[in-house]
Amino acid sequence: xxxxxxxxxxxxLDLLILKVIALGPVHGYAIxxxxxxxxxxxxxxxxxxxxxxxxxxxxxxxxxxxxxETETGREAKxxxxxxxxMKQLKTEMADWQRLIDAVGLILELADGGAL
Amino acid sequence: xxxxxxxxxxxxxxxxLEKELTFHLEQHTSQLVARGITLxxxxxxxxxxxxxxxxxxxxxxxxxxxxxxxxxxxxxxxALRAFRKKPGxxxxxxxxxxxxxxxxxxxxxxxxSVLLRPLSYPEPDRLLTLRVFTDQIGELWGFSHPDxxxxxxxxxxxxxxxxxxxxxxxxxxxxxxxxxxRQISAExxxxxxxxxxxxxxxxxxxDRPDAAAVAMISYGLWQRDFGGEPSAIGRSLVYDGKPYTVxxxxxxxxxxxxxxxxxxxxxxxxxxDPRMQNRAARFLRVMxxxxxxxxxxxxxxxxxxxxxxxxxxxxxxxxxxSMSAYPLQKELVGxxxxxxxxxxxxxxxxxxxxxxxxxxxxxxxxxxxxRELAMRVALGAGPGRLARQCLTETAILxxxxxxxxxxxxxVSIHPFIAxxxxxxxRAEEIHLDWRVLLFAVGASLFSGxxxxxxxxxxxxxxxxxxxxxxGARSIAGSSRRLHSAFVISEIALAVVxxxxxxxxxxxxxxxxxxxxxxxxxxxLAAHFALSPATLENPEQIRxxxxxxxxxxxxxxxxxxxxLADIIPMREGENSLPYWTTATPPPPNQEPIALAxxxxxxxxxxxxxxxxxxxxxxxxxxxxxxxxxxxxxNLAQHxxxxxxxxxxxxxxxxxxPGPLLIVGIVGHVRHWGLASDDQSxxxxxxxxxxxxxxxxxxxxxxxxxxxxxxxxIPPSNVVESLRRELRGATNDQALYEVHTMDQLVSASxxxxxxxxxxxxxxxGLALLLACIGIYGVLAYLTxxxxxxxGVRMTxxxxxxxxxxxVLGQSLVxxxxxxxxxxxxxxxxxxxxxxxxxxxxPADISTFGITIPVLVLAAxxxxxxxxxxxxxxxxxxxxxxx
Numbered sequence: 001x002x003x004x005x006x007x008x009x010x011x012x013l014d015l016l017i018l019k020v021i022a023l024g025p026v027h028g029y030a031i032x033x034x035x036x037x038x039x040x041x042x043x044x045x046x047x048x049x050x051x052x053x054x055x056x057x058x059x060x061x062x063x064x065x066x067x068x069e070t071e072t073g074r075e076a077k078x079x080x081x082x083x084x085x086m087k088q089l090k091t092e093m094a095d096w097q098r099l100i101d102a103v104g105l106i107l108e109l110a111d112g113g114a115l
Numbered sequence: 116x117x118x119x120x121x122x123x124x125x126x127x128x129x130x131x132l133e134k135e136l137t138f139h140l141e142q143h144t145s146q147l148v149a150r151g152i153t154l155x156x157x158x159x160x161x162x163x164x165x166x167x168x169x170x171x172x173x174x175x176x177x178x179x180x181x182x183x184x185x186x187x188x189x190x191x192x193x194a195l196r197a198f199r200k201k202p203g204x205x206x207x208x209x210x211x212x213x214x215x216x217x218x219x220x221x222x223x224x225x226x227x228s229v230l231l232r233p234l235s236y237p238e239p240d241r242l243l244t245l246r247v248f249t250d251q252i253g254e255l256w257g258f259s260h261p262d263x264x265x266x267x268x269x270x271x272x273x274x275x276x277x278x279x280x281x282x283x284x285x286x287x288x289x290x291x292x293x294x295x296x297r298q299i300s301a302e303x304x305x306x307x308x309x310x311x312x313x314x315x316x317x318x319x320x321x322d323r324p325d326a327a328a329v330a331m332i333s334y335g336l337w338q339r340d341f342g343g344e345p346s347a348i349g350r351s352l353v354y355d356g357k358p359y360t361v362x363x364x365x366x367x368x369x370x371x372x373x374x375x376x377x378x379x380x381x382x383x384x385x386x387x388d389p390r391m392q393n394r395a396a397r398f399l400r401v402m403x404x405x406x407x408x409x410x411x412x413x414x415x416x417x418x419x420x421x422x423x424x425x426x427x428x429x430x431x432x433x434x435x436x437s438m439s440a441y442p443l444q445k446e447l448v449g450x451x452x453x454x455x456x457x458x459x460x461x462x463x464x465x466x467x468x469x470x471x472x473x474x475x476x477x478x479x480x481x482x483x484x485x486r487e488l489a490m491r492v493a494l495g496a497g498p499g500r501l502a503r504q505c506l507t508e509t510a511i512l513x514x515x516x517x518x519x520x521x522x523x524x525x526v527s528i529h530p531f532i533a534x535x536x537x538x539x540x541r542a543e544e545i546h547l548d549w550r551v552l553l554f555a556v557g558a559s560l561f562s563g564x565x566x567x568x569x570x571x572x573x574x575x576x577x578x579x580x581x582x583x584x585x586g587a588r589s590i591a592g593s594s595r596r597l598h599s600a601f602v603i604s605e606i607a608l609a610v611v612x613x614x615x616x617x618x619x620x621x622x623x624x625x626x627x628x629x630x631x632x633x634x635x636x637x638x639l640a641a642h643f644a645l646s647p648a649t650l651e652n653p654e655q656i657r658x659x660x661x662x663x664x665x666x667x668x669x670x671x672x673x674x675x676x677x678l679a680d681i682i683p684m685r686e687g688e689n690s691l692p693y694w695t696t697a698t699p700p701p702p703n704q705e706p707i708a709l710a711x712x713x714x715x716x717x718x719x720x721x722x723x724x725x726x727x728x729x730x731x732x733x734x735x736x737x738x739x740x741x742x743x744x745x746x747x748n749l750a751q752h753x754x755x756x757x758x759x760x761x762x763x764x765x766x767x768x769x770x771p772g773p774l775l776i777v778g779i780v781g782h783v784r785h786w787g788l789a790s791d792d793q794s795x796x797x798x799x800x801x802x803x804x805x806x807x808x809x810x811x812x813x814x815x816x817x818x819x820x821x822x823x824x825x826x827i828p829p830s831n832v833v834e835s836l837r838r839e840l841r842g843a844t845n846d847q848a849l850y851e852v853h854t855m856d857q858l859v860s861a862s863x864x865x866x867x868x869x870x871x872x873x874x875x876x877x878g879l880a881l882l883l884a885c886i887g888i889y890g891v892l893a894y895l896t897x898x899x900x901x902x903x904g905v906r907m908t909x910x911x912x913x914x915x916x917x918x919x920v921l922g923q924s925l926v927x928x929x930x931x932x933x934x935x936x937x938x939x940x941x942x943x944x945x946x947x948x949x950x951x952x953x954x955p956a957d958i959s960t961f962g963i964t965i966p967v968l969v970l971a972a973x974x975x976x977x978x979x980x981x982x983x984x985x986x987x988x989x990x991x992x993x994x995x
Contacts, residue, residue, distance in 0.1 A: 046166075049174070059178055
């Protein structure tokens with residue numbers, strides 16, 4: 001039996017998408033694949049929510065979409081970060097880092113203190 | 116992309132979305148195929164991974180942010196299509212709504228213009244009206260001239276202005292014409308903050324007893340007699356026999372308690388009116404504007420202080436007197452307020468019934484659409500989405516009705532104002548403005564929401580499968596309960612309106628049958644202006660009036676004629692303090708009686724019964740014993756007995772010494788059939804015109820009226836009377852002619868007007884309720900056809916079926932009537948407080964109105980019941 005995949009923590013899907021797109025223009029399917037690969041199958045990215053999330057980010061002006069040809073000669077919508085998206089990615093990454101640090105700190109404290 | 120660009124490129128975006136998702140699926144599929152999975156299996160897995168394409172699309176559309184607008188457009192299109200499919204239903208619903216919203220809008224328009232919109236003067240909230248009170252009697256008519264002068268001089272917080280009524284004959288230019296006039300203090304225009312359209316307002320130095328005679332005229336008179344020429348300024352105007360120079364033209368529509376044509380400086384009245392010096396003669400209306408930096412509270416404190424000082428300084432006239440200030444706007448609209456709110460409430464009830472009615476119609480439709488809705492849920496529509504669609508549909512219906520309603524209101528507002536009894540204050544200002552439109556839109560949307568709610572709540576959330584599987588004819592219990600609730604509330608609302616109308620009708624009947632205290636058949640009453648030339652000396656005045664009486668008596672059809680300063684049930688009164696012992700009671704604590712100054716034939720003309728003693732005759736003269744006649748109320752109050760002839764009474768306003776009571780007459784309902792019982796002053800006395808002191812004769816001549824009893828219909832003698840009394844120099848005029856029948860009937864116009872409107876509203880409510888009952892029962896019975904079929908197969912007779920259906924409707928009717936009676940009792944209490952002479956709700960009112968409603972409701976249920984009884988059991992069972 002395959003190990004159970006965890007659900008993505010609330011609100012992190014946007015961050016992950018932004019990070020993936022920051023590496024260069026990419027289409028929806030590739031984003032899904034990239035997320036799957038990078039997370040080594042640990043987190044489950046629901047493909048059904050990927051597209052609504054992309055459209056939402058585009059609507060907020062964080063992404064821009066261009067129709068371009070892929071290597072196989074098909075037309076696909078490639079997403080890239082806008083300047084606003086870049087900024088948003090930085091703040092969200094910083095926020096995330098702070099959160100992780102704080103949580104880690106609390107966990108260490110519990111280990112050493114009470115026991 | 117902007118949201119509107121996204122909206123415009125909707126088709127393009129849809130295509131791109133489709134393409135993007137297809138690309139995703141194809142990529143995934145081809146990758147799976149590359150891993151060695153068959154094409155079909157790969158497609159299946161790719162689809163599973165992505166989820167239902169329609170659901171994903173929906174979510175992407177949601178993410179676009181223009182979703183609501185797209186949905187709105189879609190829903191609107193859908194709703195319009197649905198309405199087109201059912202033109203009959205749509206038309207009925209629109210008409211019902213248009214009536215409801217139109218009537219409500221008319222009422223709101225009037226309320227908005229009369230009550231809510233500020234006065235059309237600059238800084239209207241700083242304008243006040245000043246009033247005078249005593250502990251004993253409450254509010255007095257107005258200020259005395261010396262009090263006004265003192266307050267104006269002493270007040271730091273207020274700028275004061277005063278005016279009083281007047282009137283006279285204009286003999287030049289144009290035809291002789293009696294017009295209403297106002298005497299105003301010089302500050303009046305500046306206090307109100309308005310300026311004349313031509314010329315100027317009075318200067319302070321013109322508002323003096325000895326100043327040159329100047330006048331301002333109304334816009335109307337300027338157009339009429341001066342052709343609207345600017346050159347009218349400086350021209351001469353002969354008014355009341357005296358030449359005035361016109362200095363200014365008042366703005367069009369300017370009013371001081373009704374329209375007037377001539378304005379003259381108040382202080383110039385000193386020459387002819389001895390009351391100007393009398394601190395106890397309170398005949399001035401006073402208004403004021405708050406000076407900058409002061410508020411209402413400060414002005415009230417100051418007024419209280421000034422009043423106390425005046426009371427200390429002039430205890431004889433001012434003891435116990437207090438003064439206060441109130442916003443002018445409230446004063447101007449007066450007692451119309453309660454009528455307006457009453458009508459708005461009644462109209463609101465009708466609108467509510469209309470909404471309930473449409474709701475039940477819509478609900479019936481919604482229930483039959485349940486399967487369609489379930490299908491939509493199955494296809495991916497969320498319940499919120501469906502509710503929105505449902506409400507969009509009803510909002511469109513509401514707005515459609517609202518637009519029609521506003522058109523209706525626009526057309527009917529002016530006829531409605533014309534129909535208003537008496538004069539509606541600020542009527543000239545009434546029109547539709549943005550607030551009214553806002554109200555109409557609000558009312559429409561609120562109605563739409565109200566009747567859209569029930570169908571929206573019917574949207575299936577769970578058990579979609581069962582709904583889809585169940586036959587179209589199954590009906591949930593909750594729907595039946597909801598339908599019954601609609602019918603019950605409609606009936607209850609209709610009961611409230613019916614009982615209110617019944618109470619008003621009952622009241623009107625009871626009031627009409629009251630004895631006014633005089634014989635109102637064949638009596639004519641009219642103001643009369645003597646020729647200004649005769650007003651020079653008292654002897655001439657007495658002679659002129661005698662001449663008028665003699666001439667009037669000669670007119671064919673006239674039986675008897677009399678003079679009187681006040682006429683029962685007409686506007687105008689003269690309340691005087693009196694006492695019955697030689698030592699007067701403390702100032703402002705004396706009892707008050709309504710005093711009429713009349714000529715000897717007055718009793719005969721009015722047909723007032725003489726109870727004891729005698730009435731006046733030609734022997735009561737200025738040089739004989741001063742006499743007075745009282746009514747039985749005064750006799751009872753002052754002497755505790757009806758036998759007061761020969762007793763003495765002191766009425767300082769008429770005579771310094773005691774007067775002899777020579778007769779007792781019946782009480783006259785002077786204040787109107789409805790209001791007399793509650794009026795403050797109910798004691799009455801009469802004194803002979805012949806004994807009016809010489810100094811007051813000129814003033815009295817300006818207020819006297821002629822009353823004539825006729826042998827033919829009184830309106831037939833008006834022309835000959837007018838001709839006969841015109842006078843030698845053609846400058847005497849009869850004006851404001853009424854028959855006493857008109858005055859008696861006019862004293863009940865408010866009650867009649869309310870009854871008429873409530874009657875119309877109640878009729879509408881009854882009709883709507885019946886339509887509602889019919890619709891609901893027809894629907895409910897049609898749902899029960901299979902059940903009825905079973906019953907009939909098992910042996911039920913058509914009569915049993917009728918009984919079954921009628922029984923169902925009777926339960927609803929009786930609950931509705933029960934709830935309605937409780938609400939009607941509460942409504943009756945409100946009516947009791949707001950309408951004079953209102954009779955409380957009694958058994959007979961309910962006894963007449965309720966059966967009407969029950970019968971009408973049963974009749975409405977009979978049609979569906981009969982139809983149900985004719986069901987063919989075999990075909991009914993086959994429908995299942």
